[in-house]
Amino acid sequence: MNCVAVADAAALCCVTKLYGSHRALDEVDLQIGRGELVALLGPNGAGKTTAVKLMLGLLKPDEGTVEVFGCNPREPRNRQRTGTMLQVGRVPETLRAREYLDLFSSYYPHPLPMAEIVAAANLQGLENRLFGQLSGGQKQRVLFGLAICGDPDLLFLDEPTVGLDVQARRALWKQIRAVRAGGKSILLTTHYLEEADALADRIVVLHHGRVIANGTPAEIKRNSTLEDAFLTLTGNEGEL
Amino acid sequence: MTSAIYLKEAKYEFLMRLRVKAFSVSVIGFPLLFYVLFGILMNQSWGPIRMSTYLLATYGVFGVAGVSLFGFGVGLAIERGMGWLELKQASPMPPPAYFFAKLVCCIVFSIALIVLMLALGLSFGHAQISPLAMLQLFGILMAGALPFGALGLLLGYLLPASSAPSFVNMIFLPMSFCSGLWMPLEFLPKTVRAIAPFLPTYHLSQIAIAVVRGDHNNSALSHWEALAAFTLFFLGLAVLLQRRDATRQNSVA
Secondary structure, three states: OOOOHHHEEEEEEEEEEEEOOEEEEEEEEEEEEOOOEEEEEOOOOOOHHHHHHHHOOOOOOOEEEEEEOOEOOOOHHHHOOEEEEOOOOOOOOOOEHHHHHHHHHHOOOOOOOHHHHHHHOOOOOOOOOEHHHOOHHHHHHHHHHHHHOOOOOEEEEEOOOOOOOHHHHHHHHHHHHHHHHOOOEEEEEEOOHHHHHHHOOEEEEEEOOEEEEEEOHHHHHHOHHHHHHHHHHHOOHHHO | OHHHHHHHHHHHHHHHHHHOHHHHHHHHHHHHHHHHHHHHHOOOEEOOEEHHHHHHHHHHHHHHHHHHHHHHHHHHHHHHHOOHHHHHHHOOOOHHHHHHHHHHHHHHHHHHHHHHHHHHHHHHOOOOOOHHHHHHHHHHHHHHOHHHHHHHHHHHHHOOOOOHHHHHHHHHHHHHHHOOOOOOHHHOOHHHHHHHHHOHHHHHHHHHHHHHHOOOOOOHHHHHHHHHHHHHHHHHHHHHHHHHHHHHHOOOO
């Protein structure tokens, strides 16, 4: 349980989060090293989004500590170094993709040039579309663009490919890899083992609010009992 | 740097609302349409005052109250309920910028509404209102929109996203009717007149009507006091609900 938070981009140290009497997270340790892409893998309801929201300072832990760049995640300076993609039910539809990117860029001290954001999020030709006119995959790309536009050091991607078809999912993987190659620290949540395997340096498996495995994709896959357990947990991995 | 964020936030909030036809048509279009129908096309004299003059006050109140209730209330309820507000809270946006943008947006819509209504009344309705009274009316309506912005915030934290517009209408329309915004209070049943003093729209319309009539209004101060009390009351409740919201984020998945 020894937490070396300062060396990490973000860390949960022995965090418990209660929703009423339900333990959404139960003494969870989770570190994202600098330049590391960690996949938080688990079925729906495992506590993945809760972990992300704790690291974003949107939730407070009941026990344990949350640190981002060695201090409180609510620090404005931390937020300026962080980009986020959350599962949003509905985004106001009457702004253009370019306008959203321009707005979110203005929040950051050193945003990327617009052309670079558009290229990184694969939005060429869609800049002037209203958000409501975009397809599901295109909307996810805009949200991805909002997460990276500030050139953040730390990126939270909460189920970035949920609801996307295979092609759109693989396209987004490519964009995530490109950001990863730029030396960013990334926490990605997913319920697809294949996605975690394809992208992550390290996979942390979360189940019922507890970490049940933590290792490289090879280690995780070698642990066949774990894989079996996970496949039974999630059920429909066959769709990829 | 920070001021640039506030301006950009306000600019895009305005553009976003302007492009939502359901919003611009209902908050600008309806008050103007009613004013044209009852103030200009059915322009009767009522005692010494023309309807086109009188209704500048009451539809002005109806208009600015609607802009604030829908701009703050419905906007906040939807963005809060759908997770968009949360993404903004996670971003480095300074939190006050969010509310500043909504406030500026409501001010711009209200100015547009009052200017258009005055222009219509003066050009086509023979409204008789002195330049000084026009300025006064303008100032009264802008300041008097504050309690409705506060009520909008309160509703924004209270209402579920999906039904927010209907709920706001269910409050706004009866409130307008019972305050004599559509039909002078004198024509309404006694029970309705008894309810009116409990509504912020009533107090604001009484101040505005006195100005367009050119009456000396002895009770203006008490109406302003009532509006201030409504503002504090709504804001206080909104702050409580916002806190409840923050703890609820901490207790519900």
